[in-house]
Amino acid sequence: MTLGVRVIHRAHPMNRPQMNLFADIRALVLTNLAAMVEAGQLPDGLATDNVTVEPPRDAAHGDMATNAAMVLAKPAKMKPRDIAEMLSTRLAEDERITSAEVAGPGFLNLRLDSSVWHGVVAAALRAGTDYGRSDLGAGKKVNVEYVSANPTGPLHVGHTRGAVFGDALASLLDFAGHDVTREYYINDGGAQVDVLARSVYLRYLEAHGQEVAFEDGTYPGDYLIGVGEALKAKVGDAFVDKGEQFWLAEVREFATEAMMDLIREDLAALGVEMDVFYSEKSLYGTGRIEAALDDLRGKGLIYEGVLEPPKGKKPEDWEPREQTLFKSTDHGDDVDRPVMKSDGAWTYFAPDIAYHYDKVQRGFDALIDVFGADHGGYVKRMKAAVSALSEGAVPLDIKLTQLVKLFKHGQEFKMSKRAGTFVTLRDVVDEVGPDVTRFMMLTRKNDAMFDFDLDAALEQSKENPVFYVQYAHARVTSVMRKASEAGFDLPHERLADADLSGLTDPAELAVAAKIAEWPRLVETAARTNEPHRIAFYLYELAQVFHALWNRGNDDPTLRFLQDSEEASMPKIALASACAVVIAAGLGILGVKPAEELR
């Protein structure tokens, strides 16, 4: 920003920036409740946490509704409608509120002066794509771990959903004021990377002209052919016909690196960028697993014991064995979990504990793990571990992403890891592009199964939510282009300061009201860790926008572009504010807003 005297606009009193209208009105309600206590109309010491101010489901109920009277009735030992009446006369005195009616069991329905909506539009334009940013997470460091696929091959569709979900969640939390770290845990310490190494070794022999057979327990996928050749280029024939002890460690290293390069490329194709790649291997032989377990041991949570066999399962090869166990039942788990096998090696759970111990020690205030649904069985033990390690101070939320089924031409794409054929992230992105992939993946709750129809995702119609939202944005761009061609000069700053009193039609105010919901929606989405809410909101915003647009067909005064610059200004301000919110929302989802559609 340049130095100098800034012109301070003496804004219209109603045009002051309102970053969250619902929060403002809720504050107003609380103030008046306090005044009622002061005046002896309400008893002192009532909890107001549950008082909400929200958009009513039915537009006929006004612009906002508060449940204050109903929430307070019981503790105040008063009738809800009596409280509502008193509150209503007070609220009606505020200049922003044109009416406050008691309705139903004790709701208070508020109607707002249209200048309030004008203020919302101005605020959105002033803040630009920062409109709706929240300080909800101010001062909170959050770690979001997602994807974390084994480095044994390219990412497949299931990973794609986790990648999109985790990435959008991270952006959402960032938008809500958190200090976010995006993290990927590389499972490079277990037996599966040995399998990878052996598989690459076979491809390596193949590159040397040998006939090889891929037995069970090896990865037969084509994607390792190049790695085998690369290995040959690097070491020549040094490993040919040698025992594992000569090559396993080196090939494992080489192959893991190659797979991580592959995965990083896959993520880049989707537009996902991690802050941290954390290696499981780095936990071994460095005392870090031991340190984490010592911490638990110090809390009396590690013991030697024998687990009961799981009931209902055939205990054919079950033998009672003494193992080192973590007393996870003390922290909400159903059974205690082994951290060391009977042969003295760590279970997979041990490095997981150490990894989360490390996250806790890095000072995060909250942890989020995004797992595939097939890892649902580990939720309780991981939560137990973090609870124990942090002594309950660091919450761990684990979001499971359900299965994705891909359809094309009405047929399901099947995947089979055994045969080495599976639908990869790359297949999907190549087919429909990263933007469509990302948006579509967020049109379902994370814990609901998702049938992804690739044909529908490319369709240019209302059926396709990506298109529908992009279309709204493109229409605004089109208006701006036309305005510019007409010689109008309407930058956001000018629009924000414009007299918006010309916006009076219900269709126009509906768009403004939707825009007013944005900051509130961001907060609920962030609080619940549910980025899909953003996608659904954008669809709704596009909906009211398209409705207004079409009203312009019948009623020329509702068109965005009017004859004069002055007359166009409030209309275009509204359209621009709408575009700003769409751009901000798409930004969170990692989707580029479209300037035009073809």
Add this chain to the structure above:
RNA sequence: GGACCGUUAGCUCAGCUGGAUAGAGCGCUGCCCUCCGAAGGCAGAGGCCAGAGGUUCGAAUCCUCUACGGUCCGCCA
């Protein structure tokens, strides 16, 4: 045997952590372009929120049980 997730219109899905007459898209019926992109919009029909109990002023939402579908259950990651 147990744990976790799901079950809402004919189909695909939302439902803002307990609020009013439960919403959207597709499909179905009827309308709207001499007009900023109709790639859109408006209106209508369509529901025992899987079922049964419970909690309270109030339940699709919270608790218990049941049914169906999915994922998983010590020495595999």
